[in-house]
Amino acid sequence: MEEGKDYYVRFNWYHRLSHFVMMTTFIGCTLTGPPLKYSYDFWAQAMMNFWGGVHNAGLIHRVMAGFMVGVFVVHAIYLMYWVVIRKADVFGPDSIFFRKKDLYDLIGMIKWFFDRGERPRFERFTFWEKFDWFAVFWGIAMIGTSGFALWFPTVTGQFVSGIFLNVARIIHGDEAILAIGWILFVHLYNSHLRMNVFPLDPVIFTGRMPVEHLKHDKRAWYDRLVQEGKIKPQ
Amino acid sequence: MGRRCAERGHPRAGLGRLSRLRRLEAVLGLALLLCLAVAWPAAARDVEGCLICHGDPDFVDTTPTEGGPKSLYVDSATFVESVHGELACSACHKGFVLTIPQHQVDVEKDFRQVAIEACEACHPDAFMSYQTSSHAKFYYQDEAGPICISCHGSHAIKRVRLGEETAEFKMEMARDSCGRCHEDYFDRARDEFHIKALNLGYERAATCFDCHGYHENLALHSGEPETVEACRQCHPGANAGFTYFQMHLEPHFLNAWWGVRAVYLFFSTLLIVVLVVGIAYTTVHLQKETRIILGVMGGGLGRLFGFIRALEEESYRSTGESDHEREPDKPTRSGADEEGGA
Numbered sequence: 231m232e233e234g235k236d237y238y239v240r241f242n243w244y245h246r247l248s249h250f251v252m253m254t255t256f257i258g259c260t261l262t263g264p265p266l267k268y269s270y271d272f273w274a275q276a277m278m279n280f281w282g283g284v285h286n287a288g289l290i291h292r293v294m295a296g297f298m299v300g301v302f303v304v305h306a307i308y309l310m311y312w313v314v315i316r317k318a319d320v321f322g323p324d325s326i327f328f329r330k331k332d333l334y335d336l337i338g339m340i341k342w343f344f345d346r347g348e349r350p351r352f353e354r355f356t357f358w359e360k361f362d363w364f365a366v367f368w369g370i371a372m373i374g375t376s377g378f379a380l381w382f383p384t385v386t387g388q389f390v391s392g393i394f395l396n397v398a399r400i401i402h403g404d405e406a407i408l409a410i411g412w413i414l415f416v417h418l419y420n421s422h423l424r425m426n427v428f429p430l431d432p433v434i435f436t437g438r439m440p441v442e443h444l445k446h447d448k449r450a451w452y453d454r455l456v457q458e459g460k461i462k463p464q
Numbered sequence: 465m466g467r468r469c470a471e472r473g474h475p476r477a478g479l480g481r482l483s484r485l486r487r488l489e490a491v492l493g494l495a496l497l498l499c500l501a502v503a504w505p506a507a508a509r510d511v512e513g514c515l516i517c518h519g520d521p522d523f524v525d526t527t528p529t530e531g532g533p534k535s536l537y538v539d540s541a542t543f544v545e546s547v548h549g550e551l552a553c554s555a556c557h558k559g560f561v562l563t564i565p566q567h568q569v570d571v572e573k574d575f576r577q578v579a580i581e582a583c584e585a586c587h588p589d590a591f592m593s594y595q596t597s598s599h600a601k602f603y604y605q606d607e608a609g610p611i612c613i614s615c616h617g618s619h620a621i622k623r624v625r626l627g628e629e630t631a632e633f634k635m636e637m638a639r640d641s642c643g644r645c646h647e648d649y650f651d652r653a654r655d656e657f658h659i660k661a662l663n664l665g666y667e668r669a670a671t672c673f674d675c676h677g678y679h680e681n682l683a684l685h686s687g688e689p690e691t692v693e694a695c696r697q698c699h700p701g702a703n704a705g706f707t708y709f710q711m712h713l714e715p716h717f718l719n720a721w722w723g724v725r726a727v728y729l730f731f732s733t734l735l736i737v738v739l740v741v742g743i744a745y746t747t748v749h750l751q752k753e754t755r756i757i758l759g760v761m762g763g764g765l766g767r768l769f770g771f772i773r774a775l776e777e778e779s780y781r782s783t784g785e786s787d788h789e790r791e792p793d794k795p796t797r798s799g800a801d802e803e804g805g806a
Contacts, residue, residue: 269660284666343752380657384699387706392686395709396720397727399657404731408738416742424753 237438238461244308249434251301252366258294260410262287267403295377302370323353323454328364332357351449358420362412369409376402514553515540542620556582556618583612593679615641634671635662642672652712670698675711686710 241249262281265274281287312318321329335357338350355363376398379386383395422430433439441461445452456463517523519540524533543549548556556579584591594600594612602609615637622633629637638659643650653659653672661669675694676682684691686708695702713720717728754771 265664266657266660269663270654275664278664284661284664285668339749343748383709384701384703384706387703387709388701390705392706392709393721393724395706396713396717396724400717400724400728401731404728404735408735411735411739412742415739416746419746419750423750 236441236462236464238441238444238455239437240433240439240444241437243437246435246437248301248305251297255294255298255301256409256413259291259298259406262291262294263406264410267406292381295374299370299374302366302374323451326355326360326363328357328360332360351453352451353448353454354451356448358416362417362420365409365412369405372401372405373409376405511540511543511553514538538619546619546621547623548619548621555586558582579613579618580611587612590679593677597677597679597681598683599681610645614645629667629671631662631665631667631669634667634669634674635659637673638662638671646672649712652714655715656711656713658711668698674698 261277265277265287266284268274278284278287281290313320319325320327331353335350335352338347339357341347342349379395379398380402383392386392386395386398421427421434424431427433427443441452441464444455444461445464452461455461515538518536518538521537523536525536558581580591590612599609603611638650638653650659650672654663658669659671662671673681674697676684677694682690682694684694684707687704688707691707692702692704695707699706710720710724713724717724720728
């Protein structure tokens with residue numbers, strides 16, 4: 231980046247740390263899980279050997295999963311803190327929860343794609359960022375629960391019929407593929423390959439977003455920040 | 465029983481049936497044999513003697529049979545390496561005594577039965593537990609059931625290490641031994657955790673005989689005490705509910721409880737729909753922002769690279785231009801820029 235630019239700190243250390251841990255553990259699980267699912271494919275054995283066998287891969291998978299669920303739990307507490315103690319406006323412009331504007335933004339985006347209108351003026355979080363955030367909740371709920379069920383199969387057997395272990399395996403596998411596909415084809419594109427950030431958007435690691443970029447990308451938020459005097463207008 | 469038929473000659477193995485070359489070989493062999501018969505200790509003599517003829521890889525029985533010509537070749541190297549490498553051939557082939565010029569073949573009885581009896585003589589315990597299995601029952605009914613040699617083979621029997629089997633051995637057992645006859649059950653088990661893990665070398669996972677017993681071959685049923693016991697070997701906390709886990713579900717769970725099929729259908733659909741929508745959206749977005757997709761299709765990669773270079777140069781340089789004001793050919797940054805300029 232060029233010198234003398236103005237930056238706005240979009241992500242604080244907690245956001246960055248969460249994302250980093252989430253990212254590393256996700257990659258860890260992605261590299262250790264699928265070889266078992268696709269056991270008979272030619273690459274599976276090589277990948278398992280890389281980890282030093284199924285046992286080690288399983289161990290890494292579990293450690294990674296543990297941290298991932300940890301991030302999830304801490305995040306839940308963080309949200310509670312904002313909602314309950316800080317009384318944040320859950321459906322306000324700064325919130326990551328879905329709100330009505332996101333639907334309009336989606337429609338606006340599609341119109342823009344086909345040259346039928348202006349690019350929507352996004353607030354702090356675009357709807358696809360919100361979706362990625364929400365997807366993690368869904369994913370962890372599904373993959374995490376089924377994963378723990380398979381991790382302790384006999385404990386699961388104490389509570390429900392063993393057939394739910396078959397069910398858990400279906401969910402665990404399908405959702406994992408969904409998550410991997412989504413991250414690879416949608417999330418990575420949306421956050422790094424878009425024109426104004428290509429080839430890599432460091433904001434999630436540095437937390438600092440050039441105001442210039444902010445202005446292009448999230449106009450409504452930019453305007454609001456300028457109004458609140460938090461950034462100098464460009 | 466060997467003795468019973470010992471008087472009978474080798475019925476079909478007259479040297480006359482062998483080719484001229486073979487005949488010559490056999491005669492030379494017999495000459496050698498005579499020398500050996502004098503000089504070698506009994507067991508070694510038996511093996512070496514039999515291998516004079518049976519050690520030839522091209523040695524086939526030309527008698528027309530259903531399966532075509534049958535190889536009578538015995539690979540001495542693998543035999544010597546097998547657990548029975550020290551035994552004489554006639555330890556198992558009881559009817560066969562090295563007589564000259566030809567040996568005896570027991571035609572009275574099916575050799576399969578002879579084989580069981582031979583194995584039984586030295587492995588009574590294994591025989592007893594085999595005897596309780598439905599395999600034995602089935603064998604005695606109509607001979608389609610497996611006998612000792614169906615699972616162990618005959619001349620290359622390897623040492624068994626109960627509880628210390630390698631994953632390769634377990635996988636081989638599942639695929640090539642049990643799976644040979646129970647193809648359907650193997651196909652149903654191969655997509656399940658235990659067999660998949662075995663396939664990748666995880667020796668602690670269960671193969672067919674870990675659950676079903678290796679000679680008893682229990683027919684397991686969910687919820688029953690034997691099944692609980694079977695699982696408890698490795699899952700100490702197993703209870704009856706746990707055993708309702710289904711080991712043998714068909715691909716796509718066609719034979720499963722409807723709940724499993726419903727979940728499978730739901731999540732597979734979800735997977736496809738979400739990914740298709742997500743990727744479609746992303747592709748259109750990519751096209752809008754970069755004009756890459758149609759660009760590449762229409763104008764080749766050169767434009768793409770030129771475009772990326774232009775992009776780098778332009779990065780974060782706010783311009784007042786909009787799409788329309790540029791030369792029509794030049795790829796543009798569009799979108800964000802338009803707004804920037806606005």
